[in-house]
Amino acid sequence: MSTGKLCLEHIRPVIDAVDVLNGKWRIPVVVALCESPRRFNELLRDIKNITPRMLAKTLQELEQHELLERVPDTDNPATTIYQISEYGHSIEPLILALTEWGTAHRKRLIGKS
Template identity: 35%
Template sequence: MEILRTYPKVKKCPNSYVLAVNDTLNVLSGKWKLPIIASLMYGNKRFKDIQQHIAKITPRMLSKELKDLEMNGVVARKIHDTRPVLIEYELTDSGKTITKVLDSMVEWGLSHRKLTIDQ
């Protein structure tokens, strides 16, 4: 509270803002979730296709992360009634809105890489 008196222009962060950031981190946290989403941004994919796009992810970890993303409503699992059965993963409507965040992250990452390499 002392900081607020010392710096009158400092605004108090609303609780809802912090909760929203925590919700986002709970859904997207971890090493693999954003790469999985990035892979699915370019269309539906089978498990093996996703695994091939993401270097060093194990099948067990991919399966776990896909289940988490499905549980959080970001990814949907689509089962086609064919022989053999075809299972595809796709972004939900909510998952597709994350692409704006990823695009911003890519833009920042490219800019940051350029600044740090040029130094």
């Protein structure tokens, strides 16, 4: 097997994963929903600086990737609750790893100043 093909076999899955999570708002939305299911307005409140239009677009994209699902609110059927799907829970170890690395990286950079 050529080195180029082996490299591509390792790179392609990473590119696929990054494509799903790419964008300023996808990871924050996933993180928020991993903590607990939320209504649209709760997500707007909890994710600072996201616009309603961008939140709607991000939720739609994450739903297309099957990372979240919409369920009717039992208290108010006209309201939708967004939650991580069963498949979406598979991304939680990655989110935890990113959190740990980001925390360590931030400490490393602050320690150099």
